Amino acid sequence: MAQELISINRLIAMEGRRYPKATGEFSALMSEIVLTAKIISREVNKAGLIDITGFTGDVNVQGEEVRKLDEYANDLFLHILKYSGHVCAMASEEAEELIQGPTYTNSGKYVVLLDPLDGSSNIDANVSIGSIFAIYRRISPSGESGTLEDFLQPGRNLVAAGYVIYGSSTMMVYSSGQGVHGFTFDSSVGTFALSHPNIKLPDKCGIYSVNESYWTKWTDGVRKYVERCKGIGEEGLEKPMSARYIGSMVADFHRNLLYGGIFLYPGTVGKPQGKLRLMYEANPMAFILENAGGAASNGLIDVLDITPTELHQRTPLFMGNKEEVALIENYIKQYDLQEELVG
Secondary structure (H helix, E strand, C coil), X not given: CCCCCCEHHHHHHHHHCCCCCCCCHHHHHHHHHHHHHHHHHHHHCCECCXXXXXXXXXXXXXXXXXXXXXXXXXXXXXXXXXXXXXXXXXXXXXXXXXXXXXXHHCCCCEEEXXXXXXXXXXXXXXXXXXXXXXXXXXXXXXXXXXXXXXXXXXXXXXXXXXXXXXXXXXXXXXXXXXXXXXXXXXXCCCXXXXXXXXXXXCCCCCEEECCHHHHHHCCHHHHHHHHHHHCCCCCCXXXXXXECCCCCHHHHHHHHHHHCEEEEECCCCCCCCCCCEHHHHHHHHHHHHHHCCCEEECCCCEHXXXXXXXXXXXXXXXXXXXXXXXXXXXXXXXXXXXXXXXX
């Protein structure tokens, strides 16, 4: 007997039935995100065969060189969502300002934040990359244009978040606060099929993921924690963790979510706020991780409790098994001045 195929659209519809007042608008919005992911997956799989790799010659708002695939993914997401009628405004890591939709979308209930293609610098080496999305319910009046306040909400207010990883297979991991589910794209039928229901972070934390080239720029607390992971010193683990770092955040996060691990992207002495963006990377991943039984912190407080003050705000990030996140917070509080961490 054939195994029952549960598509992502079907599961979202099933979740929606729990809310008698649901209008179906959220399900329709998710369908547009799923469609976009399918198209990007198609283009990623052609990298090397078509002119989609390399740089465009432009620089984005983050001061980074824009790759052709970055631009393609960003334009595609914005175009599809802009005219969906379900969002009143969008924000992208690639754009400095908010993106408003046509006037008829002003009644849209949601705003969406996008990292259209995370880790795209790895595409030329055929390393896994991904897309990240975060959805908030608007707080501005319906019928008007979306506002900055719609976006500057703490991660606790997220309606849903997810990511797509383009690797040996294309997979979407998604949560609306009712567990975390993974869907693998089946190109033969053109759908994301449920392959990893109710993902839970393993109890054992056997992996640490960090770019150790910044070792000399870290604070003492971060260095001492990583030494512990390596089994160095009196506090070192008897059985050291395995070091695994791809340099593509979605790929590192995805591996640790399934295997159990901690991901670290600390600030440095010169840049205490670090590199990662709170709104586009940290919040959606923290939301997913917490719903899978993990935790995420900036070193002092839960990432989801931070109220953003600007659209492209950065944050240090430590996320993984709860016990490890609590432990690195203790190291930071013990060895580092709080002022140096949060700026």
